Amino acid sequence: MGRAPCCSKVGLHKGPWTPKEDALLTKYIQAHGEGQWKSLPKKAGLLRCGKSCRLRWMNYLRPDIKRGNITPEEDDLIIRMHSLLGNRWSLIAGRLPGRTDNEIKNYWNTHLIKKLKNQVPDHDTNTPHNKLPTTPPPQEQPQSGNKKKKSNNSGKKKSKQQKNKGTTNAKEQPPKTQVYLPKPIRVKALYLPRSDSNTSNSASASTSQEKEETPTTKAASNMVCELGDDVGFFGIFGEDHDLVNKSDMECQSYFPTDHSTLERLYEEYFQLLNMDHDDDDSPLEQLDSFAESLLE
DNA sequence: AAAAGCACCAACCGCTGTGTC
DNA sequence: AGACACAGCGGTTGGTGCTTT
Numbered sequence A: 001m002g003r004a005p006c007c008s009k010v011g012l013h014k015g016p017w018t019p020k021e022d023a024l025l026t027k028y029i030q031a032h033g034e035g036q037w038k039s040l041p042k043k044a045g046l047l048r049c050g051k052s053c054r055l056r057w058m059n060y061l062r063p064d065i066k067r068g069n070i071t072p073e074e075d076d077l078i079i080r081m082h083s084l085l086g087n088r089w090s091l092i093a094g095r096l097p098g099r100t101d102n103e104i105k106n107y108w109n110t111h112l113i114k115k116l117k118n119q120v121p122d123h124d125t126n127t128p129h130n131k132l133p134t135t136p137p138p139q140e141q142p143q144s145g146n147k148k149k150k151s152n153n154s155g156k157k158k159s160k161q162q163k164n165k166g167t168t169n170a171k172e173q174p175p176k177t178q179v180y181l182p183k184p185i186r187v188k189a190l191y192l193p194r195s196d197s198n199t200s201n202s203a204s205a206s207t208s209q210e211k212e213e214t215p216t217t218k219a220a221s222n223m224v225c226e227l228g229d230d231v232g233f234f235g236i237f238g239e240d241h242d243l244v245n246k247s248d249m250e251c252q253s254y255f256p257t258d259h260s261t262l263e264r265l266y267e268e269y270f271q272l273l274n275m276d277h278d279d280d281d282s283p284l285e286q287l288d289s290f291a292e293s294l295l296e
Numbered sequence B: 001a002a003a004a005g006c007a008c009c010a011a012c013c014g015c016t017g018t019g020t021c
Numbered sequence C: 001a002g003a004c005a006c007a008g009c010g011g012t013t014g015g016t017g018c019t020t021t
Helices: A019-032 A040-044 A050-061 A072-085 A089-094 A101-119 A158-165 A208-212 A215-221 A247-254 A259-273 A283-295
Strands: A223-227 A232-236
Touching: A019 A040, A019 A050, A040 A050, A050 A101, A072 A089, A072 A101, A089 A101
Parallel strands: none
Antiparallel strands: A223 A232
16 A cells, blocks of 8 residues: 555654653553554654554553563463464463563564474474474574674565565575464454453454354364474464465365364364363363454 | 673564544 | 555564673
8 A cells, every 4th residue: 555654754763762751651641541643642742653652552551561571371371372373472462461462472482482392302293292383493584583683784684685575595495394374364353352451452343254153163264284294283374374385285275164174173173282281171162262252 | 801692572664454534 | 446544463673681602
């Protein structure tokens, strides 16, 4: 659509927020509430774009933000949710009151990838316990954020260049055997309201299609296979997932469409996912209730 | 002690979905 | 129906501090 970047205006501040800016933003939102991000900076006396204000508020200034280390319970939940949902950080954050998508994303990228990688040294073993479903190991992603600067500046914008070029740097890429990263469907409006936020997140905007599906079929319909060397691991995708290589076609054709098959796969997937579940509810019930919550 | 490398994470960027006109 | 604005999301960058050499 060609909309200019919101921060392109000359004179707007970028970079780290100062305490003064934080105070201005907080004060304004406390007085007038969230929303109207576009006009908020001007009204609040901030030289920031609305987007930047929104991000700052959502990630750091909201009163319900929980600071501090991720607990082991949260850690475990993130891993499980990620194996279920992929990189849908906002959904995962919705299950962790007080945590933000950005925080979880950072935590995943800095801690959990390494942790899981250590747990699963042989990345080709397609065991059910391989809970590293989507993100390639860092060395397969040399453009990713961890390897950077100080060594040289030529790496800057590299990933964007690659992106723009469309895909390929064939000579450095290891053969791809996995299909992952779901292009997430935007299940907005979440169903999983943050603990005390009364923000726009609470709106529910699920599509009519989503509403017609049962939780189970909804969850199952989001499944997609991740092709290991020979086996399918079932990860969750959005319906319009991106297909990243030719093996995707196999995956797509493998993708079942009738509900009984989907439900069977769903159950299979869930069993793989919850080998060590707790006793209270059956895992299926837990996931069903979670899936139901997605549709509320 | 200094330099280089690494890890962390706040913030930005670009894209997409939705609502409104 | 199409264009546009807004809100939200995930990917990525880059500054900073810590660790290692």
